[in-house]
Amino acid sequence: MFDEALDGLCSWLEVNGWSKVALQFPEGIKSRAQGLIDALTERTSCSFIIMGDPCYGACDVPRDFEDYAEALVQFGHSRIPGLPVGDNVMFIEMRADVGLSGLINEALPHLGQKVGLLATLQYLDLIGEAEYLIRSAGKDVAIGEGDRRISYPGQVLGCNHSSSTSIADHVDGFLFLGEGNFHALAASLGTGKSVTVLDPVRREIRSMDQLRDRLLRQRFAAISASQEAGSFLVIVSGKTGQRRQALADRAVDLIRSKGRRAYSIVLEEISPSALLHYKADAYVSTACPRVAIDDAGMFSRPMLTFPELQIALGVLDWEGYIFDSIED
Numbered sequence: 001m002f003d004e005a006l007d008g009l010c011s012w013l014e015v016n017g018w019s020k021v022a023l024q025f026p027e028g029i030k031s032r033a034q035g036l037i038d039a040l041t042e043r044t045s046c047s048f049i050i051m052g053d054p055c056y057g058a059c060d061v062p063r064d065f066e067d068y069a070e071a072l073v074q075f076g077h078s079r080i081p082g083l084p085v086g087d088n089v090m091f092i093e094m095r096a097d098v099g100l101s102g103l104i105n106e107a108l109p110h111l112g113q114k115v116g117l118l119a120t121l122q123y124l125d126l127i128g129e130a131e132y133l134i135r136s137a138g139k140d141v142a143i144g145e146g147d148r149r150i151s152y153p154g155q156v157l158g159c160n161h162s163s164s165t166s167i168a169d170h171v172d173g174f175l176f177l178g179e180g181n182f183h184a185l186a187a188s189l190g191t192g193k194s195v196t197v198l199d200p201v202r203r204e205i206r207s208m209d210q211l212r213d214r215l216l217r218q219r220f221a222a223i224s225a226s227q228e229a230g231s232f233l234v235i236v237s238g239k240t241g242q243r244r245q246a247l248a249d250r251a252v253d254l255i256r257s258k259g260r261r262a263y264s265i266v267l268e269e270i271s272p273s274a275l276l277h278y279k280a281d282a283y284v285s286t287a288c289p290r291v292a293i294d295d296a297g298m299f300s301r302p303m304l305t306f307p308e309l310q311i312a313l314g315v316l317d318w319e320g321y322i323f324d325s326i327e328d
């Protein structure tokens with residue numbers, strides 16, 4: 001999975017002469033950390049330390065890694081071009097070793113004439129093959145450029161689907177190559193177009209239409225439950241690439257302008273236990289958009305995004321619902 005990248009990583013470490021190197025892994029590949037350290041120790045004279053706290057994305061470069069090491073290597077994510085990190089930070093991307101065989105044929109009946117292609121980082125290498133097969137079936141294909149949070153055409157992050165909005169006016173719908181529902185839902189809600197998921201691991205095709213409706217009902221319930229809230233806790237992320245302090249300040253100002261109480265809090269990890277001691281009728285998360293959407297069920301109070309707060313407080317109409325995203 002990382003074998004080819006290790007050559008480049010070893011050269012990078014050698015050229016720069018670093019001797020102490022911090023390594024960061026997303027949850028899904030933490031079990032490979034020690035094997036990778038063994039391989040790197042054989043090939044370099046560096047010593048390695050694992051930055052063990054959860055790492056959800058390239059937005060999460062620990063500010064204090066230089067207390068422990070001279071350089072940081074984050075596995076599994078692509079750099080966020082608009083997020084400055086030092087020259088002593090390297091990202092080792094991950095690609096899944098899977099193919100499309102037969103799946104595009106299954107997906108074709110769900111697609112319109114003009115198809116936008118999207119993928120998460122792990123499945124970006126499948127975009128070229130998907131484009132060829134869909135064109136061979138007589139359809140048109142578009143692959144959008146994202147903003148400065150996105151490294152590759154067609155790539156989507158959970159916080160940014162600008163590669164879908166950039167071509168939304170030119171396609172009938174999207175085919176998303178990847179696992180899970182969040183990215184596809186973000187594209188679906190962000191563009192208003194139908195999104196079909198091709199999951200190369202589960203080998204299945206599914207439409208986002210029903211899930212989108214169910215998610216919208218859940219978000220409507222959270223917004224309704226917050227409309228009479230007397231107090232809000234506004235959460236700012238302490239993670240470098242998730243911190244939206246200006247947005248949190250806007251949220252606080254808006255809440256107070258409506259005669260409600262607002263408090264703000266900085267958290268690295270947003271969890272029910274971290275909020276346990278603070279009294280509030282509703283929470284507003286300005287951190288990763290996935291916190292309010294994916295994790296909402298964990299919290300004892302409604303957890304809103306900023307656009308949802310605007311609806312709850314009567315500044316926006318429900319018809320104007322937009323999915324929260326972090327743009328650059």
Ligand code: SF4
Binds near residue numbers: 158159288290326
């Ligand atoms: S903000 Fe969330 S979705 Fe975006 S890169 Fe970070 S963890 Fe991933």
